[in-house]
Amino acid sequence: MRTTLREEQLQALRRLDACTLANAIETFHDRLRNEGFVDHTVRSLFPELAPMLGYAATVKIRGSAPPTTHGSYPDRTDWWDYVESLPAPRVVVVEDTASRPGLCSLVGEVHMSILRALNCVGVVTNGAVRDIPAARSVGFHYFAGSVSVSHGYVHIIDFGQPVKIGGLTIQSGDLLHGDLHGVQSVPLAIAPQIPAVAARMVAREQALIALCRSPDFTLAKLRALLAQTSK
Structure with missing residues (x-):
């Protein structure tokens, strides 16, 4: 069983923007600085929303070609039980495994409504989403490669297994954070310690920014402050 966080710990992480969170994670040397996040091929469709935070429910789909024997693929609902089995809040992570991702869409207004009822707060996919106004109106996060x-001919081929989105391998139950900058995984082992580290980093950065905006700015003062804040 994976570690889950208390509600107050989740709230503290949710208050962080993605860049501050990434900076704080770097200090733990838990991973390389160019790892742990989804690349530029997946973007937030609603950058105005507050940060998303939730545990990953992983799904693999395909849909670029019609079935060979019937007019449509069978609808699967068994994966909803899997989603509901995970701790909340949840983020559905959909890997479109087709050679050309984005020729189908699993999540639109109806499926988004089902996922919201299952305590999901967003979807992350290398493929496509649709019904954009409906998702925006209820604050449901869309991070997608296309619209x-x-x-x-979308159909689910697997769920609960590792998926790869924008270069990031995501396991079922991983904690994900996302905002207008993008999506990153939050190592659960260090997650409770991150907000305090982030607060100290922000305080140091704000002192530097204040000096840079001051009419009394000099390079000597900047170097002195950098030396002081690096201790």
């Missing part, structure tokens, strides 16, 4: 008009 589609059609659900295509």
Whole structure:
């Protein structure tokens, strides 16, 4: 069983923007600085929303080609039980495994509504999403590689297994944070310590920014403050 965080710990992480969170994680040397986040191929469609935080429910789909024997693929609902089995809040992470991701869409207004009822706060996918106004109106996060008009021949081929989105391998139950800058994983082992580290870093940065905006700024003062704050 994976570690889960208390509500107050989740709230403290949710208050952090993605850049501050990434800076704080770096201080633990838990991973390389160019790892742990989804690359530029997946963007937030609603950058105005407050940060998203939740445990990953992983799904693999395909949908670029029609079935060979019937008019449509069978609808699966068994993965909803898997989503509900995870701790809340939840983020559905959908890997489109087609050679051309984005020719189908699993999540639109109806499925988004189902996922919200399952205590999901957003979706992250290398593929497509749709029904953008409906998701925006309820504050449901969309992080996607593209937008589609059609659900295509979308069908689920697996769930609960590792997926790869924008270069990041995501395991079922991973803690994910996302805002207008992008999506990153939060190591659960250090997660409770991150907000305090972030607060100290922000205080140091604000002191430097204040000096840079001051009419009394000099390079000598900047170097002195850097030396002081690095201790």
